[in-house]
Amino acid sequence: MTGSPQLGRALARDYRSADLGAADAAMLDYAVKLTLTPADIGEEDVQRLRHEGFDDSGILDICQVTAYYNYVNRLADGLGVELEDFWSDKELTMGTGDFREASARRKELREMGA
Numbered sequence: 537m538t539g540s541p542q543l544g545r546a547l548a549r550d551y552r553s554a555d556l557g558a559a560d561a562a563m564l565d566y567a568v569k570l571t572l573t574p575a576d577i578g579e580e581d582v583q584r585l586r587h588e589g590f591d592d593s594g595i596l597d598i599c600q601v602t603a604y605y606n607y608v609n610r611l612a613d614g615l616g617v618e619l620e621d622f623w624s625d626k627e628l629t630m631g632t633g634d635f636r637e638a639s640a641r642r643k644e645l646r647e648m649g650a
Contacts, residue, residue: 550638559588567602572642 546554551564562584570577585595611617 559590562588563590563598566598568642570599570602571606572639 543554551561551568556564566577566581566585569581582595585598590598
């Protein structure tokens with residue numbers, strides 16, 4: 537989809553290590569913040585998206601897609617749904633342990649102000 541297996545791996549593991557433009561990075565920063573700390577989203581987050589060229593419709597799309605995937609993932613987690621077999625590529629997926637480790641790392645970085 538991206539034309540680059542390295543970009544796909546970087547996006548799956550830690551998008552901040554991927555070679556992204558400012559608009560894509562801002563979009564993903566917003567999506568991560570909305571996912572991890574939704575109560576912390578403020579006007580400055582929306583303004584950053586506008587600054588990077590997103591209009592109100594684009595910002596709404598980003599918010600809705602992020603919220604939808606969070607909803608679906610929480611439903612699947614809450615019901616114990618397992619990934620389908622075609623998601624077996626270890627380079628592009630994370631197990632629960634990997635996810636918890638990455639989440640803890642992100643939390644430490646946030647607390648350090650990085």
